[in-house]
Amino acid sequence: MSDHITEYQGSATMDKITSLAKRRGFVFQSSEIYGGQNGAWDYGPLGVELKNRIAGNWWKEMTQLHDDIVGLDAAILMHPRTWEASGHVENFTDPLVDCRKCKTRFRADQIPPENLAAKKCPDCGGDLTDTRKFNLMFKTHIGAVEDEAGIIYLRPETAQGIYVNYKNIIQSNRMKIPFGIAQIGKAFRNEIVTKNFIFRTCEFEQMEMQFFVKPGTDVEWFNEWKKRRWAYYEKLGVRMDSLRWHQHGPDELAHYAKDAYDIEYLFPMGWKELEGVHNRSNYDLTRHTQYSGKDLQYIDQESNNERYIPFIIETSAGLTRTLLMLLCDAYDEEKVISEKNPGNDEGNARGETSHGTGGSADDWRTVLRFHPAVAPVTVAVLPLMKKDGLAELAQDIRSGLKEDFATDYDQAGAIGRRYRRQDEAGTPFCVTVDYESKENGTVTLRFRDSMEQIRVHKDELAVRLYQEIKAYRRIK
Ligand code: ATP
Numbered sequence: 001m002s003d004h005i006t007e008y009q010g011s012a013t014m015d016k017i018t019s020l021a022k023r024r025g026f027v028f029q030s031s032e033i034y035g036g037q038n039g040a041w042d043y044g045p046l047g048v049e050l051k052n053r054i055a056g057n058w059w060k061e062m063t064q065l066h067d068d069i070v071g072l073d074a075a076i077l078m079h080p081r082t083w084e085a086s087g088h089v090e091n092f093t094d095p096l097v098d099c100r101k102c103k104t105r106f107r108a109d110q111i112p113p114e115n116l117a118a119k120k121c122p123d124c125g126g127d128l129t130d131t132r133k134f135n136l137m138f139k140t141h142i143g144a145v146e147d148e149a150g151i152i153y154l155r156p157e158t159a160q161g162i163y164v165n166y167k168n169i170i171q172s173n174r175m176k177i178p179f180g181i182a183q184i185g186k187a188f189r190n191e192i193v194t195k196n197f198i199f200r201t202c203e204f205e206q207m208e209m210q211f212f213v214k215p216g217t218d219v220e221w222f223n224e225w226k227k228r229r230w231a232y233y234e235k236l237g238v239r240m241d242s243l244r245w246h247q248h249g250p251d252e253l254a255h256y257a258k259d260a261y262d263i264e265y266l267f268p269m270g271w272k273e274l275e276g277v278h279n280r281s282n283y284d285l286t287r288h289t290q291y292s293g294k295d296l297q298y299i300d301q302e303s304n305n306e307r308y309i310p311f312i313i314e315t316s317a318g319l320t321r322t323l324l325m326l327l328c329d330a331y332d333e334e335k336v337i338s339e340k341n342p343g344n345d346e347g348n349a350r351g352e353t354s355h356g357t358g359g360s361a362d363d364w365r366t367v368l369r370f371h372p373a374v375a376p377v378t379v380a381v382l383p384l385m386k387k388d389g390l391a392e393l394a395q396d397i398r399s400g401l402k403e404d405f406a407t408d409y410d411q412a413g414a415i416g417r418r419y420r421r422q423d424e425a426g427t428p429f430c431v432t433v434d435y436e437s438k439e440n441g442t443v444t445l446r447f448r449d450s451m452e453q454i455r456v457h458k459d460e461l462a463v464r465l466y467q468e469i470k471a472y473r474r475i476k
Helices: 014-023 045-064 081-085 113-118 159-163 166-173 218-235 283-292 319-330 390-402 415-425 435-440 458-471
Strands: 027-029 041-043 069-071 093-098 105-107 132-135 138-141 151-154 179-188 203-213 243-247 259-267 270-279 298-300 306-308 311-318 331-336 363-368 379-383 407-409 429-433 442-447 453-457
Touching: 014 027, 014 319, 014 331, 041 045, 045 069, 045 179, 045 203, 045 319, 081 283, 159 179, 159 203, 159 283, 159 311, 203 218, 203 319, 218 243, 218 259, 218 270, 218 311, 243 270, 259 319, 270 319, 311 319, 319 331, 363 415, 379 390, 379 415, 390 407, 390 429, 390 435, 390 458, 415 429, 429 458, 435 442, 442 458, 453 458
Parallel strands: 069 179, 379 407, 379 429
Antiparallel strands: 027 041, 093 105, 093 132, 138 151, 179 203, 203 311, 243 259, 259 270, 270 311, 298 306, 331 363, 429 442, 442 453
């Protein structure tokens, strides 16, 4: 249902996001010189910083801010029985149809039901094949011989690595229920349709947290985690009217799920899943008990050594999909009416002085309004001029900030143009070094969102930046 809504309030379109991502080195097509590899993308200098920061922010949220959650980094390759136990070998399939005429391949659940019923292609009207099941797991072989015994899968979700380690973690870290295990890592799915840039890819990253609870408390914990995940996006400064909940109906529920909600985001192509919050019941641990022969019951010392298989509440977000969401959410284009020129107290809206803003009153700027906690570069240091020792002073200031912040340095071109470059990369703060800086040690601190400029002593910059990051509120 949600797939067909296409309204979008922001000014981002998928084309604009894709081209900005390439132009500024966020995301490149994989193996582009060979014509590209379907479903795979490479993260360039700004993209990898953004991705690492999103991951770091999520990790901090889950582990540092929750005393009852610990981390894990499990291998991508797991014993093949894992995927039999999890139900993926049998059930992790998408329904597939092909058009006999134009040869386009569709996921049967993603085309209008009337086309499916009439077996008519939604693109060209040609005949569709019968629906058949297609397993999304990538299968390969381990060892020198390519036989049945060597079959191994690339994991389609990170969660199973958590389940098979849950007893290890209880024992090594003396965890008591309720507790959670968080993990970030690659997952692979042989997706039938990989369109919309990095939205749906064959290789992607997930940020998953599995929370182990006593049966009977699962509904309460499920609601609690729904609240926490909603609050997380609010804290990240996401436009909350672009987020909504979608509950899975009976025919959407995965084989393991007792209840499931998705957090959907209004992407340029419509409302789409960003994260799943699932009540996975005791399905996974029960199945691993059966398939491994190991007793995975929890012994509850606080409840007369009662034994039970915990229920699991899962929060499952795509890291790369969150990156796309943040690119879309942060994207803005606006008319720049007045931007003061550092080192000139009267300011000059039109950039007509020798160190002008490099634009006219009618300039448009593209700005990525990332929260400073995830912006690829936190602060850029810009000397107003290269000469008269300003470049050296700016480099010194940058060196002083490097230990604590992700910094950039740019001395090329008019200052206004340099601001635009930083706006487009989503850098929340610029520090401009001018002649006054040489005299009294003050610099201009310029804010990306408001374009406001204030003077700060260079020795107070780091503390000021910390305060600004903590106090950051999105204004638009
Ligand atoms: P869909 O039904 O859209 O294929 P799903 O419901 O199977 O997705 P989950 O298994 O719940 O997705 O995966 C959890 C999260 O992992 C998703 O919310 C999404 O953010 C991310 N994710 C899943 N598949 C992909 C993919 N192919 N590319 C990028 N991210 C993905």
